[in-house]
Amino acid sequence: MYYIGVDLGTSSVKLLLMDGAGQICKITSREYDLEFPHPGWSQQNPYDWFEQSMDGLKELLSECDKSQVAGISFGGQMHGLVVLDADDNVIRPAILWNDNRTTKQVDYLNNVIGKDKLSEYTANIAFAGFTAPKILWMKENEPENFAKIEKIMLPKDYLAYRLSGSFCTDYSDASGMLLLDVKNRKWSKEMMDICGITEEKLPKLYESYEVVGTLLPEIASELGLSTDVKVIAGAGDNAAAAVGTGTVGDGKCNISLGTSGTIFISSKNFGVDDNNALHSFDHADGAYHLMGCMLSAASCNKWWMEEIIGTSDFAKEQAGIDKLGENHVFYLPYLMGERSPHNDPNARGAFVGMTMDSTRTDMTQAVLEGVVFALRDSFEVAKSLGIKIERTKICGGGAKSPLWKEMLANILNISVDVVETEEGPSMGGAMLAAVGCGEYESVEAAAQAIVKVVDTVEPTPELAAKYDKRYQEFKQIYPALKGVFQNM
Numbered sequence: 001m002y003y004i005g006v007d008l009g010t011s012s013v014k015l016l017l018m019d020g021a022g023q024i025c026k027i028t029s030r031e032y033d034l035e036f037p038h039p040g041w042s043q044q045n046p047y048d049w050f051e052q053s054m055d056g057l058k059e060l061l062s063e064c065d066k067s068q069v070a071g072i073s074f075g076g077q078m079h080g081l082v083v084l085d086a087d088d089n090v091i092r093p094a095i096l097w098n099d100n101r102t103t104k105q106v107d108y109l110n111n112v113i114g115k116d117k118l119s120e121y122t123a124n125i126a127f128a129g130f131t132a133p134k135i136l137w138m139k140e141n142e143p144e145n146f147a148k149i150e151k152i153m154l155p156k157d158y159l160a161y162r163l164s165g166s167f168c169t170d171y172s173d174a175s176g177m178l179l180l181d182v183k184n185r186k187w188s189k190e191m192m193d194i195c196g197i198t199e200e201k202l203p204k205l206y207e208s209y210e211v212v213g214t215l216l217p218e219i220a221s222e223l224g225l226s227t228d229v230k231v232i233a234g235a236g237d238n239a240a241a242a243v244g245t246g247t248v249g250d251g252k253c254n255i256s257l258g259t260s261g262t263i264f265i266s267s268k269n270f271g272v273d274d275n276n277a278l279h280s281f282d283h284a285d286g287a288y289h290l291m292g293c294m295l296s297a298a299s300c301n302k303w304w305m306e307e308i309i310g311t312s313d314f315a316k317e318q319a320g321i322d323k324l325g326e327n328h329v330f331y332l333p334y335l336m337g338e339r340s341p342h343n344d345p346n347a348r349g350a351f352v353g354m355t356m357d358s359t360r361t362d363m364t365q366a367v368l369e370g371v372v373f374a375l376r377d378s379f380e381v382a383k384s385l386g387i388k389i390e391r392t393k394i395c396g397g398g399a400k401s402p403l404w405k406e407m408l409a410n411i412l413n414i415s416v417d418v419v420e421t422e423e424g425p426s427m428g429g430a431m432l433a434a435v436g437c438g439e440y441e442s443v444e445a446a447a448q449a450i451v452k453v454v455d456t457v458e459p460t461p462e463l464a465a466k467y468d469k470r471y472q473e474f475k476q477i478y479p480a481l482k483g484v485f486q487n488m
Helices: 046-060 103-122 131-141 143-148 155-164 171-177 189-195 217-223 237-244 298-308 314-319 360-384 402-412 425-436 443-450 461-474 477-486
Strands: 002-008 012-019 024-031 069-076 082-084 151-153 168-170 204-206 211-214 230-232 253-257 261-267 279-282 288-294 330-332 350-352 391-395 415-419 453-457
Touching: 002 046, 002 155, 002 237, 002 425, 012 046, 012 425, 024 046, 046 155, 046 217, 069 155, 069 237, 069 425, 082 155, 103 131, 103 189, 131 143, 131 171, 131 189, 151 155, 155 168, 155 211, 155 217, 155 230, 168 171, 171 204, 171 237, 171 279, 230 425, 237 253, 237 261, 237 288, 237 425, 237 443, 253 402, 261 360, 288 360, 298 314, 298 360, 314 360, 330 360, 330 477, 350 477, 360 402, 360 461, 391 402, 402 415, 402 453, 402 461, 425 443
Parallel strands: 002 069, 069 230, 168 204, 253 391, 391 415
Antiparallel strands: 002 012, 012 024, 082 151, 211 230, 253 261, 261 288, 279 288, 330 350, 415 453
């Protein structure tokens, strides 16, 4: 049988076809526009997601025996606010995870409602990217649109709705809305009251591997598939990527170097750090996870290469970097503000430490190192909780860079395991579809059977020591500039 994984990303949708043994049969992708109507705002048209996904699915399935397709599932960009009216029309463009328009609403939630109350209700505090602050922003700034809302959903769930007619979400993705009681896996009545919405406007909750429905007849007909094809709930992109790298069960770690950067720690037990610096979410395997998320990771390198120095040859630019741990230029990777652990939408990118002998290569190296230093900020929070992490999986576009993986191993001083298939959320989505269709008895069983480590990058004591000294310097820069960012 075949299983489809759909990774609904920020710049494109990637679609993957996998057989029951976990072998990838085909991958395709489609791009769509990203809108920035005001500085710090970020939004997309959900209709584009659907149209491009359908177009991509037709190509994905063009050469296979369609009668063997059993299920489809998703990994999707988290936190985005998708709102439909009574006629299922999209009311306004979806406000995305990296949108920072909700500063006022976040301040209200954290400082008026109070962080302690939010943590009690949801296990998390408010961040600019979360969904609940966006709902409050709509209520205050677009009251006519707010009054039309009949359905509130997340980006991947819009695809599931269009494909199956099921108004659904999964626990991992819902965890990032600031509307879910994460520990008890149910919608928080207190948060619904704060946001002025009712439970009827929120989707039905499922585990990531549960079946939510089957393809609608018109969708099945257009794709040439059976109406028996199951639609499985899927997961937020980071949880789906964790499934795709086998980061399930207790005490496993995955680091994603995609548009955003995350450190993801799976756990059998529920837990929250004292300062809510890390997100405490439900996991796609039915348990829990802690996650630190930085808003700009591989996107920093893309910005530096393409927009600033004007090249698309990333490998060539990295080829001249040979003095690891000795760079005197630092880079703060806060191009879109920052989430973990600073929770500061006003934070900005910055180069620090340039001298007359600083080179283009030094600057490129600083960008790569700055992303990993920022990931270490969240890593240090996890260590403060007594969590011992000795190795991690890696995925995302940045995982293709040998140099970046070497930096990661030495800046964090842990082993970095490279998996055979670095397809992240699309692979995780396909694996969840396989579990939902009964190919595997559990997410953990699927991960054990499918995910294979093919290489490991080990830290070296001398370089790790050099980078530890550099990190101690790096972590002083943001506190020193925080007041400057607030006044910009």
